[in-house]
Amino acid sequence: MATVTGSRPAPGTDSPSGEEDGFDLPELEDGHWMHHATRFAHTSFRAVARRLPYLVREAVTLAWSTSRRDTCAAIGLNLAAGVMTTLGLLATTGVLRELFAAGPTPDRVRAALPSLALAAAAVTAKGALTVSAGWAQARLIPQINYAVELRLFEATTAVELAAFDDAGFAEEMDRVRDRGMAEAASIVDHTVNLLTGVVGVLATAVAVTVIQPVLLPCLLLAAVPEAVTAVKMARRQYLHMLARITRRRRMWMLAHLMANRHTAAEVRAYQMRGFLLGQYRRMMTVETRALLRLARAQSTTRALGMSVGGVAAFAVYALLGGLLLTGVVALAAAATALLALQSARSSLGVAVFATNNLYEDALYYQDYRDFLDRARERVATGADRPTAGFDTIELDRVTLRYPNTETAAVDEVSLTLRRGEVVALVGENGSGKTTLAKLIAGLYRPTGGVIRWDGVDTTELDPEQTAAQVAVMTQDWWKFPFTAGQNIRIGRHERQPGQGGPSVEEAARAAAAHDMIADLPFGYDTLLDREFKNGQDLSGGQWQRLVAARSLYRDARLLICDEPSAALDARAEHALFQHLRRRPDRAVVLITHRLANVRHADQIFVMERGRLVQRGTHDELMAVDGLYRELFQLQASGYVAHGGGFGDPHPVDA
Numbered sequence: 001m002a003t004v005t006g007s008r009p010a011p012g013t014d015s016p017s018g019e020e021d022g023f024d025l026p027e028l029e030d031g032h033w034m035h036h037a038t039r040f041a042h043t044s045f046r047a048v049a050r051r052l053p054y055l056v057r058e059a060v061t062l063a064w065s066t067s068r069r070d071t072c073a074a075i076g077l078n079l080a081a082g083v084m085t086t087l088g089l090l091a092t093t094g095v096l097r098e099l100f101a102a103g104p105t106p107d108r109v110r111a112a113l114p115s116l117a118l119a120a121a122a123v124t125a126k127g128a129l130t131v132s133a134g135w136a137q138a139r140l141i142p143q144i145n146y147a148v149e150l151r152l153f154e155a156t157t158a159v160e161l162a163a164f165d166d167a168g169f170a171e172e173m174d175r176v177r178d179r180g181m182a183e184a185a186s187i188v189d190h191t192v193n194l195l196t197g198v199v200g201v202l203a204t205a206v207a208v209t210v211i212q213p214v215l216l217p218c219l220l221l222a223a224v225p226e227a228v229t230a231v232k233m234a235r236r237q238y239l240h241m242l243a244r245i246t247r248r249r250r251m252w253m254l255a256h257l258m259a260n261r262h263t264a265a266e267v268r269a270y271q272m273r274g275f276l277l278g279q280y281r282r283m284m285t286v287e288t289r290a291l292l293r294l295a296r297a298q299s300t301t302r303a304l305g306m307s308v309g310g311v312a313a314f315a316v317y318a319l320l321g322g323l324l325l326t327g328v329v330a331l332a333a334a335a336t337a338l339l340a341l342q343s344a345r346s347s348l349g350v351a352v353f354a355t356n357n358l359y360e361d362a363l364y365y366q367d368y369r370d371f372l373d374r375a376r377e378r379v380a381t382g383a384d385r386p387t388a389g390f391d392t393i394e395l396d397r398v399t400l401r402y403p404n405t406e407t408a409a410v411d412e413v414s415l416t417l418r419r420g421e422v423v424a425l426v427g428e429n430g431s432g433k434t435t436l437a438k439l440i441a442g443l444y445r446p447t448g449g450v451i452r453w454d455g456v457d458t459t460e461l462d463p464e465q466t467a468a469q470v471a472v473m474t475q476d477w478w479k480f481p482f483t484a485g486q487n488i489r490i491g492r493h494e495r496q497p498g499q500g501g502p503s504v505e506e507a508a509r510a511a512a513a514h515d516m517i518a519d520l521p522f523g524y525d526t527l528l529d530r531e532f533k534n535g536q537d538l539s540g541g542q543w544q545r546l547v548a549a550r551s552l553y554r555d556a557r558l559l560i561c562d563e564p565s566a567a568l569d570a571r572a573e574h575a576l577f578q579h580l581r582r583r584p585d586r587a588v589v590l591i592t593h594r595l596a597n598v599r600h601a602d603q604i605f606v607m608e609r610g611r612l613v614q615r616g617t618h619d620e621l622m623a624v625d626g627l628y629r630e631l632f633q634l635q636a637s638g639y640v641a642h643g644g645g646f647g648d649p650h651p652v653d654a
């Protein structure tokens with residue numbers, strides 16, 4: 001038997017973590033998304049069947065809310081096709097009855113013609129109805145996918161930033177995006193398939209009952225081995241998939257490392273080719289062995305199923321023969337029963353397969369629904385008090401503790417910013433500067449204390465209007481795969497020309513990005529993503545200029561610059577700081593480790609372990625013994641010619 005997650009494999013079995021390969025990487029243990037797969041693997045088919053009504057209701061509700069017309073068509077047309085199946089079988093009996101009757105052949109054929117016409121009409125109608133039902137079903141799928149995806153991204157883009165720091169929320173979001181979202185359409189698809197299968201079986205059973213009720217047990221006897229084999233094979237396939245999944249993930253990861261533009265340089269620089277190929281080969285060997293084992297086991301089950309099915313068929317034929325001999329069943333009815341058996345078997349197979357899939361996929365869909373509920377709770381609702389800006393922003397004993405952390409990243413910080421000022425946040429790595437800046441920007445809500453704009457608690461202000469006053473040049477910017485022009489314009493994408501604020505080109509010039517953009521093959525229309533045709537990439541510093549241009553284009557009342565020049569050359573840095581100077585209509589919050597850039601700030605706030613330990617102007621802070629003076633002098637000493645530097649032996653080299 002295949003081993004499932006959580007249990008250690010017996011020797012010779014498939015190991016879920018691929019431990020037989022000699023790798024034991026805990027970080028590649030089964031992912032969160034295995035949870036439901038494992039649960040499904042341990043659920044009996046009976047338990048699955050019991051939950052069916054609930055699952056079907058869920059699927060129908062989802063389909064109904066997406067497209068009533070297509071839902072009605074998919075269900076109604078399938079039911080009508082079932083009626084045609086029954087009619088077709090009854091008409092076939094009529095044809096056979098006439099053909100097997102006594103009398104000259106031409107007369108018998110003539111007598112069979114009306115039933116034959118009816119049978120032909122029923123078969124044609126069933127074909128047309130089945131195709132139309134399939135069409136309605138196929139129409140439903142993309143509509144559901146679209147609605148479900150849109151609902152998810154409406155939720156993920158609306159939740160507060162802090163939700164992404166909550167590991168549980170982030171994990172749930174990954175799970176839903178990876179699987180739950182896609183399963184919504186699947187559960188509808190499986191439900192319609194289930195309906196098709198059940199209708200097929202019922203239609204056949206009705207026809208057989210009308211023809212001769214004693215034939216019904218024959219139908220069941222012939223269909224059961226088929227159904228049992230189908231369930232068994234689907235289960236085994238699934239359990240094997242489960243057992244191999246961690247190894248498959250590792251193979252995907254290796255494949256990604258070996259055929260990827262971003263890793264290509266390092267793979268070559270460290271000559272990792274042999275190492276990666278070796279790992280891949282070993283994994284492939286184990287994987288192939290597992291697949292061969294599965295093929296053998298499946299073939300054995302199929303052979304067994306066919307043998308039992310053959311015996312059952314023989315029993316059915318014997319029973320039919322007995323009924324024929326004793327005159328209980330007419331020859332025509334017996335012949336139709338054989339056709340009905342064939343049809344019932346395939347319909348039952350469809351229904352069983354659909355039930356299995358429906359149950360598992362519904363577990364993932366439930367995740368999706370739960371996530372949407374949870375996301376709704378995490379949307380910053382704020383009040384609706386309007387705001388058009390501020391003269392002062394006041395932080396009163398503001399604290400922020402990230403989820404599941406012992407210490408506060410920002411600890412009871414009080415300060416005041418005024419419009420027209422440039423203030424600087426300085427401190428060593430991890431001292432809380434970025435977190436404080438995000439609090440000031442309104443990206444995080446404090447877990448303690450209050451932030452006020454002109455005396456009003458920001459929780460009372462309309463969050464959209466507050467956000468519209470803020471621009472943030474983040475330290476960890478993202479390379480948006482848009483054109484250079486769009487990359488700047490998204491800073492205030494809704495602004496129309498002539499509505500004030502700098503133009504895209506003015507913003508680019510201010511950030512020393514214009515010449516660099518003009519040199520690109522399509523200028524501002526150059527797509528900045530190498531994954532697409534004619535796409536280009538930029539250097540780190542060039543990207544940073546673009547990010548700066550975006551923030552300047554936004555032209556907000558509060559500009560937060562977190563390490564805006566870390567990747568810039570001296571000339572670009574100089575140009576940017578010319579534009580970060582004092583302006584009466586805005587406040588600038590500057591975070592930088594290059595302390596020469598904060599010398600002219602109106603106020604400098606020095607952070608240490610989340611607390612504000614010093615404040616003042618550069619001259620005031622240099623006049624006292626403290627962290628600021630220490631850091632400044634340390635940095636300044638690097639520019640003064642003296643011994644040391646690269647000449648000193650480093651402990652690692654020594």
Ligand SMILES: Nc1ncnc2c1ncn2[C@@H]1O[C@H](COP(=O)(O)OP(=O)(O)OP(=O)(O)O)[C@@H](O)[C@H]1O
Nearest residue numbers: 165402405409427428429430431432433434435436
């Ligand atoms: N999303 C997060 N979840 C949990 N802890 C975080 C998160 N972001 C930052 N921290 C922690 O909060 C503390 C302050 O981090 P922050 O990024 O604010 O420091 P910083 O002063 O900006 O550092 P640097 O100079 O390196 O940019 C650090 O201990 C950091 O590990």
